[in-house]
Amino acid sequence: xxxxxxxxxxxxxxxxxxxxxxxxxxxxxxxxxxxxxxxxxxxxxxxxxxxxxxxxxxxxxxxxxxxxxxxxxxxxxxxxxxxxxxxxxxxxxxxxxxxxxxxxxxxxxxxxxxxxxx
Numbered sequence: 001x002x003x004x005x006x007x008x009x010x011x012x013x014x015x016x017x018x019x020x021x022x023x024x025x026x027x028x029x030x031x032x033x034x035x036x037x038x039x040x041x042x043x044x045x046x047x048x049x050x051x052x053x054x055x056x057x058x059x060x061x062x063x064x065x066x067x068x069x070x071x072x073x074x075x076x077x078x079x080x081x082x083x084x085x086x087x088x089x090x091x092x093x094x095x096x097x098x099x100x101x102x103x104x105x106x107x108x109x110x111x112x113x114x115x116x117x118x
Contacts, residue, residue: 013100
């Protein structure tokens with residue numbers, strides 16, 4: 001199904017070291033989006049950033065643990081995004097660290113399905 005017109009852009013800001021139970025939080029969210037039937041999700045890795053704690057994290061070759069900012073972006077129809085937010089809010093209640101979720105209006109100009117891989 002192709003989506004066009006008004007939609008919502010969901011952005012989720014977390015850390016690369018955030019976990020939900022024993023799995024990386026970004027993986028949990030992406031697989032949850034897939035199960036929920038959302039059009040797609042993209043995880044973007046930042047090279048440097050800080051959040052509510054004001055601690056700056058950056059990519060350094062000598063660090064053992066790479067704690068970097070991640071942004072998960074998901075675009076889909078408004079109702080589907082609203083429902084998905086309700087699905088993932090319990091994840092954020094159970095993680096010990098912080099995060100940020102933002103929502104914006106978006107206009108989908110082109111949404112074309114690519115070929116499926118085998």
